[in-house]
Amino acid sequence: MSQAPRRTRDRAATEAALLAAARARFTLGGYDATSVRDIARDAGVDPALIFRYFGSKERLFERAAQTVDDEHEAPSDGGAEDVPTRLLHAAMRQAAPGSAGGHPLAALLLSSGRPECREQLNAQLSHDYVHALEQLVDLPDRELRAELLTAWLLGITVARSLARTPALSEACVDDISPYFERVAAVLLGTPAPVAAPPDGPAAP
Template identity: 35%
Template sequence: MIDDSAFTGDALRKRDSAATKQAILDAARTVFTRSGYDAAGMREIAGLAGVDPRLIGRYFGSKEQLFTQVVEDAYTDHLMLTPEANAETARALLADPTAARADGMILTLRSASNERAATIMRDSLERNFQRALADELVGPDAAARAALLVAICTGVQFMRNVLHSSELIGGDTDTLAGYLRAALDAIATAPPAPTGQ
């Protein structure tokens, strides 16, 4: 029988299941972010966590289930995209990202080529963020508008923090934030009722 004392290397921990599980999750996030879903190995994750590889199966069941939990954790740092929050959101998108947001972007890019990983990430994003955002939006087509808002944010983060767009990094942040807020507000604000022709 495997127990939590089955550690390898120098990292000897107490027989604490919560600490063991968290160590595995932390290591998995590092490896999935660095290597992507396909290239990440369970032995590599176990080695980084300082645990017996069999403990991954005990706590998470499979690589897919472990990845699902990592994605759930990585996608929790969301920006609000409603009209009253968009000024702050625009500034945040044009600033250096939090570690969680940066990891989430890189994890997504490096894992998206795997169809199952892409499904897991899309489900998490839609369930935990996009649908909640849609519930906050007033007016028609809230779900589609929420998806557009998420897409705009993702695009800005990708261009600024991954491709390092010189205009988004070196431009006038106040001016850019004003433009970005206007774009977010245009989608987040309910459109006017159509007039008769």
């Protein structure tokens, strides 16, 4: 998208520029709709460098699609009990900070026609979302409850990043948080939150 300025010879910077451009393109269009020439043009770099530095388009995609190395937050660290809130923040995060592009999961979603991407999507959801939520449930249908809440977070991501639904796209975390906490309480079987959405006081 944004042509990068001329750099002096710097492999690390070139790799980073390619990775950023790849993330932006892949999260906006998916694997098939993105060509290595597009990515290289955005990075202001020759397309051949992609293969020199990353080996193949597929390996570049894997590097661009994994969120594990995201330096700013990992979905499974920090406190113990505010897991749902952290997952909501992750679902609401629009793009990697400091770069254009869509939600990190969008790259996998848009490319989930490819079996490898579908596997990676499934693995990432299972590890980051379902497993973390399951720990909070001590009722029948543990897995189903966790997956239902995961589906909601996934749907919020899709609605904001792909479908671009108007109200959800412009909402911030605080707008959704009260609804989210009540629904999470229902699905996980945890006690209802104190704060209530604007439809009168919560039932005692």
